[in-house]
Amino acid sequence: MGRILITDFMTMQTVSSGGDGEIREFLMTDEDFAQIARLAGELTGIVLGDHKRNMVYSRIARRVRAYGFTTFRQYLDYLEKNLDAESTEFINSLTTNLTSFFRENHHFSFLKDTLFPQLKFANKDRKRLRIWSAGCSIGQEAYSIAITLRQVGFPSDWDIKILATDLDSNVLDTGRAGVYPASHVEGLDAALVKRFFLLSRDERSVQVKDELRDLVYFKRLNLLESWPVKGPFDIIFCRNVVIYFNKDTQRILFDRYADLLPVGGHLMIGHSENISGITDRFESIGNTIYRKVK
Numbered sequence: 001m002g003r004i005l006i007t008d009f010m011t012m013q014t015v016s017s018g019g020d021g022e023i024r025e026f027l028m029t030d031e032d033f034a035q036i037a038r039l040a041g042e043l044t045g046i047v048l049g050d051h052k053r054n055m056v057y058s059r060i061a062r063r064v065r066a067y068g069f070t071t072f073r074q075y076l077d078y079l080e081k082n083l084d085a086e087s088t089e090f091i092n093s094l095t096t097n098l099t100s101f102f103r104e105n106h107h108f109s110f111l112k113d114t115l116f117p118q119l120k121f122a123n124k125d126r127k128r129l130r131i132w133s134a135g136c137s138i139g140q141e142a143y144s145i146a147i148t149l150r151q152v153g154f155p156s157d158w159d160i161k162i163l164a165t166d167l168d169s170n171v172l173d174t175g176r177a178g179v180y181p182a183s184h185v186e187g188l189d190a191a192l193v194k195r196f197f198l199l200s201r202d203e204r205s206v207q208v209k210d211e212l213r214d215l216v217y218f219k220r221l222n223l224l225e226s227w228p229v230k231g232p233f234d235i236i237f238c239r240n241v242v243i244y245f246n247k248d249t250q251r252i253l254f255d256r257y258a259d260l261l262p263v264g265g266h267l268m269i270g271h272s273e274n275i276s277g278i279t280d281r282f283e284s285i286g287n288t289i290y291r292k293v294k
């Protein structure tokens with residue numbers, strides 16, 4: 001895809017075209033894009049194909065602007081020299097954090113009607129439950145699990161923890177605060193919202209109640225690196241995360257999840273993700289629901 005440079009004679013600033021007729025504020029060359037893609041792969045496992053060029057431009061342009069640089073090259077030189085300080089912002093810019101409460105609701109119906117009642121019985125002597133939301137984004141997946149747990153109702157002397165992890169430090173801050181625009185709960189059942197959320201005075205935002213926040217522990221964790229987590233888990237949610245990774249990274253991840261689950265433990269993945277042909281350590285027991293077999 002060719003890039004052309006255009007001089008804006010009003011400001012005498014050189015701008016670039018994205019190759020699609022769109023005039024751009026900063027120059028991003030093919031080499032710049034390749035370097036961003038390589039760094040993203042190394043740091044996060046996220047694969048940035050050529051079709052992600054425009055997305056990458058608009059997200060990284062914010063960082064270029066923040067430093068007052070005029071080209072991507074200047075920013076990338078700075079990033080390479082200051083990786084410790086800037087890599088978090090670079091990573092935060094590239095992650096896709098799309099999520100919602102009760103997204104892919106069949107998982108929560110399965111928890112409510114089948115799995116939690118089963119675990120209530122299976123773990124009755126241990127009185128312990130561990131769930132991991134890996135790639136939790138702003139925490140709505142973990143809080144949806146927490147709501148379902150409260151709805152099913154476990155005895156108060158059980159030791160229950162939901163670990164919510166992500167690589168992006170900004171989304172973790174939002175998750176910890178548990179404050180969201182009121183529009184995020186609009187589609188949910190009104191009685192559920194009343195029970196589990198506090199509405200702000202101006203009615204523009206909601207905060208999850210402490211009975212949910214008490215269950216969820218947020219932690220920064222890069223799935224490509226070592227995992228300072230204590231298993232075993234009963235259930236792992238890793239939904240709409242591995243879709244950004246290549247197959248080899250997916251295999252390594254699924255195997256590591258299997259290592260942290262007992263035989264019979266469950267793994268939930270996203271609607272466009274698939275385990276079959278990648279690892280044989282899980283069997284499918286329903287729509288994107290898997291059980292560890294070995």
Ligand SMILES: C[S@@+](CC[C@H](N)C(=O)[O-])C[C@H]1O[C@@H](n2cnc3c(N)ncnc32)[C@H](O)[C@@H]1O
Binds near residue numbers: 221
């Ligand atoms: C699309 S969101 C999915 C959120 C939630 N699981 C859901 O399905 O609604 C993907 C999340 O994965 C996180 N992520 C991407 N690469 C990661 C990595 N290497 N380690 C940990 N989290 C990662 C992103 O920061 C992002 O918040």
